[in-house]
Amino acid sequence: MKIPAFVVAGQPNDGKTTVVSTLTEDDQMKISPIPGSTRMCRGYSMRVDGLDKVIIYDTPGFQNTGAVLEWTREHSREFVNPAQAFIDQPEHREEFPDDCEVLRPIAEGAAVIMVVNPALPVMQDNRYQAEIFRLCGATRVGLLNMRAGAQPQYLDDWTDLLKKEMNTWQKFDACEAVFTDRVELLKVFATATPEWKEQMDEVIVLLEASWRERLAQVAEGATRRLRSIVRYRTTETVSSDGESELLKQRLEKRVCDEVRKIEEDFRSEICRIFRHSQNHWQGGAELDVDIFSADVWELFGMSKNGLIIASALTGAGAGALIDVATGGTSLGLAALIGGAIGGVSAFMAAGSAVQMELPELRLGPLRIPRKKIGGQSVKAGIQRRSKLPGILLDRMVAYAEDAASWAHGRRGTEPTLSAERRNRSFCNELEQSPHQSEAGKLQALVELWYRTRESSVFIAGDQQQAIQESERWLTDRIERRLRERTMGKG
Numbered sequence: 001m002k003i004p005a006f007v008v009a010g011q012p013n014d015g016k017t018t019v020v021s022t023l024t025e026d027d028q029m030k031i032s033p034i035p036g037s038t039r040m041c042r043g044y045s046m047r048v049d050g051l052d053k054v055i056i057y058d059t060p061g062f063q064n065t066g067a068v069l070e071w072t073r074e075h076s077r078e079f080v081n082p083a084q085a086f087i088d089q090p091e092h093r094e095e096f097p098d099d100c101e102v103l104r105p106i107a108e109g110a111a112v113i114m115v116v117n118p119a120l121p122v123m124q125d126n127r128y129q130a131e132i133f134r135l136c137g138a139t140r141v142g143l144l145n146m147r148a149g150a151q152p153q154y155l156d157d158w159t160d161l162l163k164k165e166m167n168t169w170q171k172f173d174a175c176e177a178v179f180t181d182r183v184e185l186l187k188v189f190a191t192a193t194p195e196w197k198e199q200m201d202e203v204i205v206l207l208e209a210s211w212r213e214r215l216a217q218v219a220e221g222a223t224r225r226l227r228s229i230v231r232y233r234t235t236e237t238v239s240s241d242g243e244s245e246l247l248k249q250r251l252e253k254r255v256c257d258e259v260r261k262i263e264e265d266f267r268s269e270i271c272r273i274f275r276h277s278q279n280h281w282q283g284g285a286e287l288d289v290d291i292f293s294a295d296v297w298e299l300f301g302m303s304k305n306g307l308i309i310a311s312a313l314t315g316a317g318a319g320a321l322i323d324v325a326t327g328g329t330s331l332g333l334a335a336l337i338g339g340a341i342g343g344v345s346a347f348m349a350a351g352s353a354v355q356m357e358l359p360e361l362r363l364g365p366l367r368i369p370r371k372k373i374g375g376q377s378v379k380a381g382i383q384r385r386s387k388l389p390g391i392l393l394d395r396m397v398a399y400a401e402d403a404a405s406w407a408h409g410r411r412g413t414e415p416t417l418s419a420e421r422r423n424r425s426f427c428n429e430l431e432q433s434p435h436q437s438e439a440g441k442l443q444a445l446v447e448l449w450y451r452t453r454e455s456s457v458f459i460a461g462d463q464q465q466a467i468q469e470s471e472r473w474l475t476d477r478i479e480r481r482l483r484e485r486t487m488g489k490g
Contacts, residue, residue: 003198004056004142004203005043007105009125009133010115013363015145018122018174018409019115020058023182025275027408028447029058041091041101049207053199054186056113058104063098065128073160083107084134097396103136111193113140118144118152122161130165141192142169143185150175168192175410179486211487214273215404216346221269222396225262230389231453233381234259239405244393251380256292259382259392263291274403278432287399297391302363381453389446390427395479404486426481445470449466457484 008016021029024044046054064069071083071092079085084107085091087100106112112133116126133140142162146152162169170188172181182206190200214395234254237246271277289296382388448467 002109002195002400003052003055004189004199005057005105005110006113007041007057007110008115009059009102009129010114011123011129012063014061014120015147015174015409016061016115016116016350017058019113019143019145019172020056020225021409022174022177022407023056023185024409026275029274029409040103043105043287048203048210053203053206055110057110059102059105060098062102062129062132064096064101065125065132068099068103069128069132072132072135073420077257081107081137083138106136106138111141111196113141113143113189114162115143116158116162117146117147117150118155118158119147119150121154122157123253127161127165130161133166134165140166140167141189141199144169146171146173147443148173164320174180175407177409178405180488183455196460206244208487212483215479215482216475217273218270218343218400218404219475221266221480222400223475225266225388225396226393226474227449227471228488229262229392230261230382233379234258235377235379237377247378248354251378255382259291259388263392263395267399270400270403274406275408276403276406282363287395287402290477291392291395296395297387306475308415313481347470384450390442394425396429397481400482401485405484429481430477439472445474 008020009014017029021027024046026044026386029044039061041057043055043057045052046056065310068086071086075085076082083103087103087107093100100198114130114133141159142165144155144162146160157167168188168191169186172185177185186200186204190197191202232255234251235249236251258432286296340456427439427442431443433439445467448463448470451463452467
């Protein structure tokens with residue numbers, strides 16, 4: 001069975017390639033502000049579950065509209081397929097190569113998507129193009145490319161033309177379109193092409209199912225990586241008692257680098273899931289800043305003053321990031337504050353500290369600190385009372401939402417984190433949920449992960465089950481959030 005095909009046509013530089021890029025989720029297409037950058041007609045696939053479901057052709061745009069219309073008016077009734085007849089004339093292929101490229105998919109049965117820019121006036125060439133498509137007998141969909149920031153001052157004139165010459169028409173911003181916008185446009189295509197309606201309806205159903213599967217992958221990946229960083233521990237043996245400060249710095253840097261690595265790994269997976277290439281994708285400023293920046297902690301967690309106060313009042317307790325430990329007795333270095341490690345971030349100088357603990361000799365219920373730590377193994381990991389897990393989770397969810405909402409035809413700008421989303425981070429949403437237990441569930445899960453990172457701690461079967469159930473809850477909750485934000489569905 002022949003799959004549905006659409007040819008995107010219109011004036012040069014009216015956004016045809018941008019429309020194709022967004023609809024096919026292909027951000028590798030070359031988009032240029034220079035008119036005439038597209039020189040050949042090329043088909044791009046809308047793929048669902050690895051299969052080509054719809055072909056959308058990008059075209060160079062008409063260059064000799066008057067001549068093409070004159071010939072079509074004169075000969076359209078002589079041929080069943082006027083577009084093919086025009087192409088078959090040898091002199092046309094030589095004199096009007098770009099115009100033949102536009103007509104080629106139409107000759108093969110493709111429906112037309114005529115892209116127009118309502119910020120520009122309707123010109124005679126635009127009227128000629130619309131008439132050519134009608135005389136060729138193609139199914140025609142008018143697409144008002146509502147570019148963000150541009151004033152559509154000629155919208156009424158364009159609407160009148162499209163109502164007259166097109167089978168149907170639709171507004172669409174190819175640079176800002178999200179998943180639901182694409183689905184709505186596909187529904188318009190389905191209605192306009194009765195011969196393909198059944199196939200297009202099936203494509204929409206499969207596309208929505210595939211999108212839900214993508215969101216499920218994101219949610220599972222976020223939960224898995226959050227568990228990984230909470231349970232992460234690194235160990236090093238102290239060669240002498242005098243190197244404790246150097247040890248602190250090495251372990252602190254190692255833990256911080258692991259957090260960064262896990263976050264970057266998650267982002268790479270997000271780009272793959274939502275088909276974004278690495279060469280142009282950018283997150284918002286708040287997401288691109290290092291996770292240990294004070295600005296990030298202020299946005300997602302605590303104020304800068306709060307970080308300093310927490311460190312001062314608790315001796316690097318509630319605000320501490322790293323728990324360097326082999327036992328439970330402080331070595332007295334927990335109050336050390338400041339940027340001991342270059343490049344770790346402003347947050348480390350804003351009040352965070354590293355807690356060092358002596359190895360212990362355990363005799364039944366007694367814990368006796370060792371006086372010398374030379375030759376002993378010291379462990380480091382995320383401090384138990386740190387806000388880092390919540391901040392990392394918020395950043396992962398926010399990054400996924402940006403990636404899912406970033407139109408593939410968009411180039412050269414960064415998304416902004418709206419004030420509404422700042423106030424509705426994922427963790428804040430849990431805290432403000434009418435289901436009061438949601439924030440408590442996340443805290444309990446993180447605590448269970450902390451307990452399991454010590455290999456010496458036996459985890460009973462009921463605790464293992466509780467962890468698995470809590471992880472399923474968190475994954476489902478993240479997925480629900482993503483569905484609400486990207487599909488408008490819970």
